[in-house]
Amino acid sequence: xxxxxxxxxxxxxxxxxxxxxxxxxxxxxxxxxxxxxxxxxxxxxxxxxxxxxxxxxxxxxxxxxxxxxxxxxxxxxxxxxxxxxxxxxxxxxxxxxxxxxxxxxxxxxxxxxxxxxxxxxxxxxxxxxxxxxxxxxxxxxxxxxxxxxxxxxxxxxxxxxxxxxxxxxxxxxxxxxxxxxxxxxxxxxxxxxxxxxxxxxxxxxxxxxxxxxxxxxxxxxxxxxxxxxxxxxxxxxxxxxxxxxxxxxxxxxxxxxxxxxxxxxxxxxxxxxxxxxxxxxxxxxxxxxxxxxxxxxxxxxxxxxxxxxxxxxxxxxxxxxxxxxxxxxxxxxxxxxxxxxxxxxxxxxxxxxxxxxxxxxxxxxxxxxxxxxxxxxxxxxxxxxxxxxxxxxxxxxxxxxxxxxxxxxxxxxxxxxxxx
Amino acid sequence: xxxxxxxxxxxxxxxxxxxxxxxxxxxxxxxxxxxxxxxxxxxxxxxxxxxxxxxxxxxxxxxxxxxxxxxxxxxxxxxxxxxxxxxxxxxxxxxxxxxx
Numbered sequence: 368x369x370x371x372x373x374x375x376x377x378x379x380x381x382x383x384x385x386x387x388x389x390x391x392x393x394x395x396x397x398x399x400x401x402x403x404x405x406x407x408x409x410x411x412x413x414x415x416x417x418x419x420x421x422x423x424x425x426x427x428x429x430x431x432x433x434x435x436x437x438x439x440x441x442x443x444x445x446x447x448x449x450x451x452x453x454x455x456x457x458x459x460x461x462x463x464x465x466x467x468x469x470x471x472x473x474x475x476x477x478x479x480x481x482x483x484x485x486x487x488x489x490x491x492x493x494x495x496x497x498x499x500x501x502x503x504x505x506x507x508x509x510x511x512x513x514x515x516x517x518x519x520x521x522x523x524x525x526x527x528x529x530x531x532x533x534x535x536x537x538x539x540x541x542x543x544x545x546x547x548x549x550x551x552x553x554x555x556x557x558x559x560x561x562x563x564x565x566x567x568x569x570x571x572x573x574x575x576x577x578x579x580x581x582x583x584x585x586x587x588x589x590x591x592x593x594x595x596x597x598x599x600x601x602x603x604x605x606x607x608x609x610x611x612x613x614x615x616x617x618x619x620x621x622x623x624x625x626x627x628x629x630x631x632x633x634x635x636x637x638x639x640x641x642x643x644x645x646x647x648x649x650x651x652x653x654x655x656x657x658x659x660x661x662x663x664x665x666x667x668x669x670x671x672x673x674x675x676x677x678x679x680x681x682x683x684x685x686x687x688x689x690x691x692x693x694x695x696x697x698x699x700x701x702x703x704x705x706x707x708x709x710x711x712x713x714x715x716x717x718x719x720x721x722x723x724x725x726x727x728x729x730x731x732x733x734x735x736x737x738x739x740x741x742x743x744x745x746x747x748x749x750x751x752x753x754x755x756x757x758x759x760x761x762x763x764x765x766x767x768x769x770x771x772x773x774x775x776x777x778x779x780x781x782x783x784x785x786x787x
Numbered sequence: 788x789x790x791x792x793x794x795x796x797x798x799x800x801x802x803x804x805x806x807x808x809x810x811x812x813x814x815x816x817x818x819x820x821x822x823x824x825x826x827x828x829x830x831x832x833x834x835x836x837x838x839x840x841x842x843x844x845x846x847x848x849x850x851x852x853x854x855x856x857x858x859x860x861x862x863x864x865x866x867x868x869x870x871x872x873x874x875x876x877x878x879x880x881x882x883x884x885x886x887x
Binding site: 400417421473482595698701702705706713720721722724726727729741743744746747757758759760761763770772773775776777778779780781783784787 | 806814816817818820821822823824826827828832833834835836842862863865866867869870871875
């Protein structure tokens with residue numbers, strides 16, 4: 368029987384089996400494994416940290432093209448004037464102290480058989496297990512005229528926090544009192560189910576205090592408000608009466624950055640600021656291993672107890688790219704990351720991963736500069752069913768000051784959990 | 788030896804060695820880690836959310852069970868407590884009590 372390194376790793380983790388290799392005392396020591404994580408967002412950075420915390424014999428390389436972490440959660444608050452870009456921008460400088468090797472680069476090829484990733488910068492990096500955490504790719508082609516309007520700096524999605532968030536804030540500041548802010552919501556599934564409606568609240572908050580004659584038209588590609596409906600409708604009715612014109616079943620088909628219109632099947636809607644959020648799919652890097660393998664070739668199907676791709680062995684996918692009944696959010700990405708890290712530690716040690724992982728989800732949305740509401744659920748994995756929401760989770764019907772304080776605290780804690 | 792056989796064997800040996808307690812520890816550790824997202828790294832909060840590292844085991848377990856029963860007023864914590872078994876709550880209590 369020949370034992371390659373992988374088999375040895377699997378067997379040696381079970382102490383008794385390792386001891387059975389008599390005379391191989393040195394082998395029973397601490398064989399090292401290498402995990403490469405692609406993408407240092409909420410999912411990837413958390414996974415890297417927990418792999419190091421739970422797998423001291425695991426070397427971790429984290430590949431990320433950006434210098435800074437810009438948080439999507441709380442980015443709506445920048446639009447409302449509650450926070451600045453600086454407040455939501457954080458460094459990666461504390462991650463190396465966990466023993467994580469940071470590589471600033473982009474993965475351009477993956478050899479699943481040889482278990483090697485290749486980067487734009489020319490590096491070839493081998494792995495025992497690979498974790499892909501790229502977030503979303505925004506399908507700008509699905510709304511006619513969007514790419515041109517985006518390139519001209521006229522229309523943004525701002526659905527990845529960063530330069531577009533800052534530009535959208537500037538556009539709002541330049542908007543005249545009495546103007547119209549038009550926002551479109553993509554058909555689900557998309558990143559951050561309550562995000563569009565929180566954004567409408569934050570923009571309404573800004574307009575109410577600065578340009579009170581203005582209006583918001585929310586063109587929703589869904590038949591109804593996707594998340595926290597009682598919370599948002601209460602806020603629109605009580606805090607911003609008459610300001611938010613909500614139109615369900617109004618998917619945007621085209622945008623014109625010259626005429627400043629968004630066209631739906633029914634109407635050409637004119638606005639002073641247009642914020643069009645196109646549909647999305649799993650991040651581009653997932654396509655390198657054929658992992659966008661759901662029926663629409665958009666999202667990645669995985670074993671939800673380990674987050675290993677059903678398309679590529681030894682490749683795990685976490686975060687918004689995953690197809691599941693779990694909401695696509697930064698908070699859930701950290702949960703994927705922890706379940707995935709725990710599973711990888713067990714698999715590399717030759718043990719069975721936890722077959723029934725349980726995770727908690729918490730999601731706050733602000734409705735003004737002093738009120739927030741939440742939705743919270745515990746999700747329990749069940750074989751054949753995926754994650755099942757435990758009974759009696761749920762959402763607050765009305766925003767309040769206590770939950771605004773918890774919302775602020777949540778942001779501080781999740782940023783520290785992911786990055787410090 | 789096929790890959791599948793190796794995996795199955797390794798898994799079996801692993802369980803036999805670590806026993807069920809070992810498996811439960813990984814389960815508890817993972818679910819407890821998901822609490823840190825709101826309660827701060829290692830259970831040390833940086834904001835208005837309470838820190839939970841080093842809480843007395845009995846206090847932790849009683850709090851969660853009271854949230855669940857509705858006998859202690861709570862905002863979000865009832866929603867969370869509802870989702871756990873009493874055994875999971877006891878295991879989390881021991882885990883957080885052990886954190887410094």
